[in-house]
Amino acid sequence: MREAEALRAAYDGVTAVLSPLSPMELLAPTRCHGWTVADVVHHLTEDARRALVALATPADGPATRTFVTYWSPGPAPAPDWESAERAAAASAWAARRAASVAREPGLLVELWRSTSAAAVHAALDARHAFVATQGHVLTVPDLLTTLATEAVIHHLDLLLGLPATPEPAVATLDGLLARHGGVRPPDWDVEDYLLKGAGRLALSxxxxxALGATAGLFPLLG
Structure with a gap:
């Protein structure tokens, strides 16, 4: 399945970034504000665990979300920057506390390596048409695309430079913009698109x- 191979490539890309890092380098900051590398690793490992549960949770169709609408919980409230900052700080603090359960940062990488490999194996062996996750029903290809998108975005959080397989994340952002009649500005390269779409870079x-009314949709991914 093409989506399973995309997930494998996305997860392998993350592993390749993490493997040479020392324990102290795993405590370095990332583009995900307030998160260390270890925090991101823990978050991605939890996502791979969710993949394992979802792939073992068949559901009756039809799907209630696609790989695009999965990221669209509903109309956003009016912006309250103080509340948004407090929420971001609380999220980063929760990630730090969760990651700290490991005795040392390097163990998080080992857990990621084994869990992500298991998730890819389950994806390649998937036999169900629909699965349940986080209160939604998705087709298996759409589930795998959401997982690859998250991995691509967090891969960018970990390093400067574009991951080898950005296509799932680009397709997701394109779909989210298209739902509101928007398109990517022509002068944005893929890296700019991903960073701005995920809120890692502010819009100028x-x-x-250039975005017009669709500027209010950013960041497209929470």
């Missing part, structure tokens, strides 16, 4: 002019 005045 020029960006907001």
């Amino acid at each position: 005045t020029t960006d907001r002019t």
